[in-house]
Amino acid sequence: MRNARVSIAIVIMLVAAWEAAVRDLAIPEWKLPAPSLVFDTLVNDWSVLGPAFAATLQVTLAGLALAIIGGVGIGLIASRSRLLENAISPIAVILQVTPLVAIAPLLIIYIGAQATLYVAAFLVAFFPMLTGTLAGLRAVDPALSDLFAVYGANATQRLWRLEAPSALPFMMAGLRTAGGLALIGAVVAEFVAGTVGDQAGLAYRIVEASYRLNMPRLFAALALIALTGVIIYALTGLASRIVLARWSEQRAMAD
Amino acid sequence: MAERALLRLVRVGKSFAERVVLRDISFRMQQGEILSLIGPSGCGKTTILRMIAGLANPDTGTIERNHALNEKGRIGYVFQDATLMPWASAEANVALPLILQGLPSKEAHQHANAMLAKLELGDFACAAPHELSGGMKMRVALARALITNPSLILLDEPFAALDEMTRHALNDEMLKLVRARGTSLVFVTHSVAEAAYLSDRVAVLSHRPGHVMAEFKMPWSCEQTPALRYEKRFTEETARISAALGRAMDDGNLVGAA
Known part of the structure; x- marks a missing residue:
C-alpha cells in the first residue's frame, strides 16, 4: 500500500x-497542451474518444484471449512430442522475428482492415504464451515426475496434476508479457490499417489529430492508450495472483 | 526355500554410457525386513532404488518382485528432498497416491488427514509446503509413502538434511509405523549410526562399480528403543560397519590412484 x-x-x-x-x-x-486542457478535451471529445477507447480495448483483449487459447493449446500439443515441437517452432519463430508492421499490409489485402487488427494483436501476443507454456511444461521437477511414475499415473493424470500446475507460473509470466504486446499489436495495426468510422481505435484518432495538429486531442488519445496498458497490466497481474495463490512465495517471486 | 522372498536381486548390473555403475548386486528381502544400503558417494545406491521401483531397468541380471509388489501403489518412494507439490496443501500431497489409484478425492483426503495426524501433523493439513519446516516436509513425504499401505518403501537418504534430534525422532516414528504394518524398507543413507539403528541388515557397497562388499545382521531386530543408541553393543556394531565402509572407501582411493 x-x-x-x-x-x-x-x-x-x-x-x-x-x-x-x-x-x-x-x-x-x-x-x-497543459494536463488540464488534455483532461477538458478528454471530457469534451468523449463522443469521439470513448468509442475509440472501447474499440482498442476490445481488439487488444480479444487478441490476447485468442493468443492465450492458441498459445496454450499449441504449446500443449507441441509438448507431447519433439517432432511436433520441431515442426511448429520454425513457423512460430518466423512470425515472431518478422516485424508486425511489415506483415500488416499483406494481412489487410488478404483479410481486410478490421480482421487485421485482431490477427495482429493475436500474432504478437501468441509467441510469449507459446514459449511460456512450452518452457513450463518442460520445467517439471524430475523427482516429482518419478513420483508420478512410481504410482503409475496415466497421461491425463500427469497432465492435470503435475504438468499443468508446474507450467502455470511460466504461463502467467508469458501472459503478463503477452498483455503488453497485444496492445502494441493492436495499435500498430491501427496505424497501418487506419480503420475509420465507428470501428476507429485510439491509434487512428492519434494519427487523425496529428494531421490536424490537434495536440490536446492527440494527448487525450495517448493518455487513453496508456490507461489501456495499465488496465491490461493490472488485469494480468490480478489473474496471476489469483491463479498462483497456492504457490509458495519463493517460487512466485523467482518467476 | 522356506518362504517366497518379497524382493530378490540376482547379479544386477547397470551402466550409464561407458561407465559401469553397479556390478553383480545380489540380495533378497523378506516381507517386513528393513535393509540399509551404505557406501561411498556415487556407488549407485540411488540407481538400485530406481531399478527396484521400476524407474530404470537393469542391464544385466534380474529383479524378481513378489506379485504383491506389482500392483499400483504397493511400492512407496521417499526421495532425498521431500519432493512435495508446491502448489498443493500437505493433505493434498499425501492424498496424491490414492487419487492416482482412482480413489474419490474426498475419501483420499480423509485418509490423508488421518495419516498426517499419525505423524503429528494434524494441525498442518491445510498448510502449503513452504510454510513447513524441513522436518515437517519430510514427515509429509513419509505420510505420502505410507498412505497406500505399501509392502515396500524405498528411502533415498531421506533425513540427510535434517538436524540430529529431528532425524532421531523421525527414525523412531517411522520404525513404529512400519513395524506395526509389517512394511519392508530399503533405506539408503550415509550415516552408519542411522543404518545400524533402523535395520535388520546393513549392506555395505563398494566404490564404483558398486557391489555388496559386506553384509551385517543387526542383533536387535524389532527391539530398537532410543536408549539403544548409547549401548555398548550398538557402538560395537557401528564400529564393524564403519570399518567395512572404510575399506570400501580405501578400495576406491586405490582405484582412483592407479
Whole structure:
C-alpha cells in the first residue's frame, strides 16, 4: 500500500510540474497542451474518444484471449512430442522475428482492415504464451515426475496434476508479457490499417489529430492508450495472483 | 526355500554410457525386513532404488518382485528432498497416491488427514509446503509413502538434511509405523549410526562399480528403543560397519590412484 501511495504521489507531482511549466513558460497548446486542457478535451471529445477507447480495448483483449487459447493449446500439443515441437517452432519463430508492421499490409489485402487488427494483436501476443507454456511444461521437477511414475499415473493424470500446475507460473509470466504486446499489436495495426468510422481505435484518432495538429486531442488519445496498458497490466497481474495463490512465495517471486 | 522372498536381486548390473555403475548386486528381502544400503558417494545406491521401483531397468541380471509388489501403489518412494507439490496443501500431497489409484478425492483426503495426524501433523493439513519446516516436509513425504499401505518403501537418504534430534525422532516414528504394518524398507543413507539403528541388515557397497562388499545382521531386530543408541553393543556394531565402509572407501582411493 505504501508503494502505491509513493507511485501515485510521483505521478501527481509530475503532472503538476507539467501544468506549472506550461502556464509559467506560456507554452502554446499546439506545442504542448497543459494536463488540464488534455483532461477538458478528454471530457469534451468523449463522443469521439470513448468509442475509440472501447474499440482498442476490445481488439487488444480479444487478441490476447485468442493468443492465450492458441498459445496454450499449441504449446500443449507441441509438448507431447519433439517432432511436433520441431515442426511448429520454425513457423512460430518466423512470425515472431518478422516485424508486425511489415506483415500488416499483406494481412489487410488478404483479410481486410478490421480482421487485421485482431490477427495482429493475436500474432504478437501468441509467441510469449507459446514459449511460456512450452518452457513450463518442460520445467517439471524430475523427482516429482518419478513420483508420478512410481504410482503409475496415466497421461491425463500427469497432465492435470503435475504438468499443468508446474507450467502455470511460466504461463502467467508469458501472459503478463503477452498483455503488453497485444496492445502494441493492436495499435500498430491501427496505424497501418487506419480503420475509420465507428470501428476507429485510439491509434487512428492519434494519427487523425496529428494531421490536424490537434495536440490536446492527440494527448487525450495517448493518455487513453496508456490507461489501456495499465488496465491490461493490472488485469494480468490480478489473474496471476489469483491463479498462483497456492504457490509458495519463493517460487512466485523467482518467476 | 522356506518362504517366497518379497524382493530378490540376482547379479544386477547397470551402466550409464561407458561407465559401469553397479556390478553383480545380489540380495533378497523378506516381507517386513528393513535393509540399509551404505557406501561411498556415487556407488549407485540411488540407481538400485530406481531399478527396484521400476524407474530404470537393469542391464544385466534380474529383479524378481513378489506379485504383491506389482500392483499400483504397493511400492512407496521417499526421495532425498521431500519432493512435495508446491502448489498443493500437505493433505493434498499425501492424498496424491490414492487419487492416482482412482480413489474419490474426498475419501483420499480423509485418509490423508488421518495419516498426517499419525505423524503429528494434524494441525498442518491445510498448510502449503513452504510454510513447513524441513522436518515437517519430510514427515509429509513419509505420510505420502505410507498412505497406500505399501509392502515396500524405498528411502533415498531421506533425513540427510535434517538436524540430529529431528532425524532421531523421525527414525523412531517411522520404525513404529512400519513395524506395526509389517512394511519392508530399503533405506539408503550415509550415516552408519542411522543404518545400524533402523535395520535388520546393513549392506555395505563398494566404490564404483558398486557391489555388496559386506553384509551385517543387526542383533536387535524389532527391539530398537532410543536408549539403544548409547549401548555398548550398538557402538560395537557401528564400529564393524564403519570399518567395512572404510575399506570400501580405501578400495576406491586405490582405484582412483592407479
